[in-house]
Amino acid sequence: MPTTLTINGTDHAVDLPPDVPLLWVLRDEIGMTGTKFGCGVAACGACTVHIDGQAVRSCQVALGDVWGAVTTIEGLGTPDAMHALQQAWVIHQVAQCGYCQSGQIMQAASLLAETPDPTDDDIDAAMQGNLCRCGTYPRIRAAIHDAARALKEA
Structure with missing residues (x-):
């Protein structure tokens, strides 16, 4: 059964196992490549996104553990203006x-x-x-x- 994530204000249905890291969902499944893979162990911060406004390392948050709306670097500003x-x-x-x-x-x-x-x-x-x-x-x-x-x- 697909999981629906709200990313940058848009709902995305993804049909992936719940243990897939959010980083790979964002980059490989949805195509939001602004979030970078750095170390894979939450030690560098390159993969930082927000979940319900809280900064998290997306390499260490499993798809099944996402608890709210996700904001990536692509969603920080607006289409008309940078943050x-x-x-x-x-x-x-x-x-x-x-x-x-x-x-x-x-x-x-x-x-x-x-x-x-x-x-x-x-x-x-x-x-x-x-x-x-x-x-x-x-x-x-x-x-x-x-x-x-x-x-x-x-």
Whole structure:
């Protein structure tokens, strides 16, 4: 029997075993490749998505365990405008290789939803599980601060 998932506001019926990782459902079944495979053991954060607004590592959430609506990097902004974090990422030229960035942005969005005016320590604590091999951590922090200001002004 197919499982129906709400992903970025759209229902998707998938006929897969309940133990298939959400990451593979998103990428291979639905074709949303913005969520990246990094390590497969929830240690790098490249596969971060939101379930009911909570940042989770999609490589470790089984299809049968998805408890709510899923938001991926493709659903963070709107068709007409990037999310404030995406805009800040561009302004600060955060991405170098770019591979980890969708997970970084999704983790940062969860942080800002919970802590609208984060300190450097808040950012460091929230982002510590998201690895960037290019080392753009200072730019990530600056972009999060800018996005927080933009969201407060909106």
